[in-house]
Amino acid sequence: MRRITLSTVRKQIVIVNELGVLLSSLVVVLAIFIQVILRYIFHHPLLGMEEIAIMAVLWLWFLAIASASQRGFHISGGLPVTRQSIRDIMGVVYPFVCLLVSFVFGYLCYLYCVWVIEARVISGGLLIPWIWSVSGAFLGLVLNTVYLTCETVAKIGAFRRARQRGSQ
Numbered sequence: 001m002r003r004i005t006l007s008t009v010r011k012q013i014v015i016v017n018e019l020g021v022l023l024s025s026l027v028v029v030l031a032i033f034i035q036v037i038l039r040y041i042f043h044h045p046l047l048g049m050e051e052i053a054i055m056a057v058l059w060l061w062f063l064a065i066a067s068a069s070q071r072g073f074h075i076s077g078g079l080p081v082t083r084q085s086i087r088d089i090m091g092v093v094y095p096f097v098c099l100l101v102s103f104v105f106g107y108l109c110y111l112y113c114v115w116v117i118e119a120r121v122i123s124g125g126l127l128i129p130w131i132w133s134v135s136g137a138f139l140g141l142v143l144n145t146v147y148l149t150c151e152t153v154a155k156i157g158a159f160r161r162a163r164q165r166g167s168q
Contacts, residue, residue: 027056048126055133062140069147099148106141
């Protein structure tokens with residue numbers, strides 16, 4: 001029986017995240033392409049293509065944010081500090097602050113998702129339940145929080161190892 005490790009689970013999450021970015025990108029491109037062709041060549045636009053594109057863009061934005069966090073492109077803090085000890089501390093502070101912000105936005109998005117479900121909000125043209133688009137934002141923020149948690153734990157571990165080496 002194959003043993004499931006944390007790195008295996010993380011790789012699977014990254015694959016799902018990247019597939020979500022790819023699929024939502026394709027939906028956006030196809031929806032806009034179809035709308036342009038129908039509107040400007042056939043002079044008969046299709047009702048609701050903008051709604052589909054907007055819903056896919058919400059998925060794309062938030063999954064891309066999570067993907068950027070996973071790759072380490074989410075923030076770059078460059079303070080002109082020469083002391084290595086301060087730079088080591090800031091290496092822990094940056095991802096921790098990002099993690100706190102991700103928790104706050106994730107919680108606010110959760111509250112919004114609950115409201116959308118309870119209020120049964122639907123889109124204006126196609127009458128699609130709005131939870132389909134909001135769930136993309138929530139999933140992206142959850143993935144972002146997972147990635148930032150991993151990064152923060154890794155930075156804390158690196159900071160502790162650097163401090164132990166410095167004290168020896």
